[in-house]
Amino acid sequence: MAKIALITGATAGIGEACARLFAREGYNLILTGRRMQRLERLAQSLNDKYNVQVAVSCFDVRSRQQVTENLQSLPEQWKRVDVLVNNAGLSQGLDPIDQGNLDDWDTMIDTNVKGLLYITKVVSGWMVENGFGHIINIGSIAGKEVYPNGNVYCASKHAVDALNQGMRIDLLKHGIKVTAVHPGAVETEFSEVRFKGDTNRAKKVYEGFDPLVADDIAETIWFVASRPKHVNINDIVVMPTAQASATNIFRG
Template sequence: MARYVLITGATSGIGKAMAYAFADNQDYLILTGRRVNKLKEIQADLTAKYGISVHYYQMDVTQAAEVAAVCRQILHDVPQIDILINNAGLALGLEKFHKYEVTDMVTMLDTNVKGLLYVTRQILPSMVEKNTGHIINIGSTAGIYAYAGAAVYAATKSAVKVLSDGIRIDTIDTNIKVTTIQPGIVETDFSEVRFHGDKERAATVYQGIEALQAEDIAQSVLFVANQPSHVQISDMTIMATKQATGFLIHREK
C-alpha cells in the first residue's frame, strides 16, 4: 500500500534523491523547500515518470509560524503522514570556533535543530493519534565524531541523534518508529553551500576519494522505511569505503 511521505529540504541533494527513491517505490510524496520553482520541476518530473500523487509546499523550516501554517495545510490536504523525513539542514563555514561568523552558527542551529523541532512537533501528534508512523531524521557522522572547524555543525547533528532517541522514548507506547540516518562524505551541493558558493573550494572536498552519492543515502533510507512493522532500525551510519571517523579520509593522489 502506498504511503504518504513528507520530505523537508527536497529541492536538491539527498532530499531530492529520496523523493525519486520513494516515487519509484510508488509512494505518495509531500515535498517542501524554500525554492518553489525547484519543487514545481520535481513534481512535474515525478508525476510524468511514476504517475504518483505529489504535493509540494514552499516552507522555510527556520520560521516557526510558517512551519505551523504549512503543516496544518498539509494535514488538511492528505489523509495522514506515514513517514516524515527531516532532511532540511546545512553546514556553513569551516573555521575555528573563536573565528566563526556568529550568523553562520545561528543559521545552522535554526535549520538543523529548531527546524527539526518545529516540523516534528506539528506532525507527530497526528501520528500518535493514529498510532502509526515513522520519523526519519537525517543526521551526520559529524554528530558522532567532531572534526576541526565544525564545532557548531557537529553539535547540531549530535542534537539530531539525541532528539531522535528522546522522541523514540516518548513514543515507546505507540507503533511509531524513529530512525537517525548518519551519512559521512556525500558528494552533493553541501560543500558549495558550506563555502558560500565557492565551487572551486567545494570541489576539493571530494578530490581523491570516491564519495557517497545522494542516491546511496536515498536507497538506505528506503530500506529502513520498508522494514516490517515490528522492525525498527534506530540508527544507520553510512560512510565511503575510504572514510573512517568523521573527516578522517584516505585520498588517492
C-alpha cells in the same frame, strides 16, 4: 490506499533522491523546500513518471510560523503521513570557534535543530492521532564525533542524534518508529553551501576518493523505511569505503 511520505529539503541532494525513490515505490509525496520552482518541477516530473500524487509546500523550516501554517493548511487526507524524512539541514563556514560567524551559527542551529523540531512537532502529532508512522532523521558523522573547525555544525548534529534517541523513547508507546541515518562524506550541494558558493573549494573536499552520492543515502533511507512493522532500525552510520572517520579519508 497509497502511503504518504513527507520529505523536507526536497529541492536537491538527498531530499530530491528520496523523493524520486519513494515515488518509484508508489508513495504519494509532500515535498517541502525553499525553492518553489524546483519543487514544482520535481513534482511534475514524479507525477509524469510514476503517476503519484505530489503536494508541494514552499517555506523555510527555520520559521515556526511558516512550518505550522503551511503544514496545518494541508487537506486532511495529506495528514495521514506514513514516513517523515527530516532531511532539511546545512552547514555554514568552517572556522575555529574564536573566529566563527554568529549569523552562520544561528542559521545552522535554527535549521538543523529548531527546524527539525518544528516539523516533528506537527507531524508527530498527526502520527500519534493516526496510530502509525516512521520518523527518519538525517544526521551526520558530525553527530558522532567532532572535527577541527566543525564546532557548531557538529554540535547541531549531536543535537539531532540526541533528539532522535529522545523521540524513539517518547513515541514508543504510540508504535511510531524513529530512525537516524548518519552519512559520512556525500557529494551534494553540502560543501557549496558550507563555503557559500565557492565551487573550487567545495570540489577539493571530494578529491582523491569516491564519496557517497545522494542516491546511496536515499537507498539506505528506503531500506530502513521498508522493514517489517516489528523491525526498527534505531541508528545507522553510512560511510564511503575510503572514509573511516570524519577526518580519516584515504585519498589514493
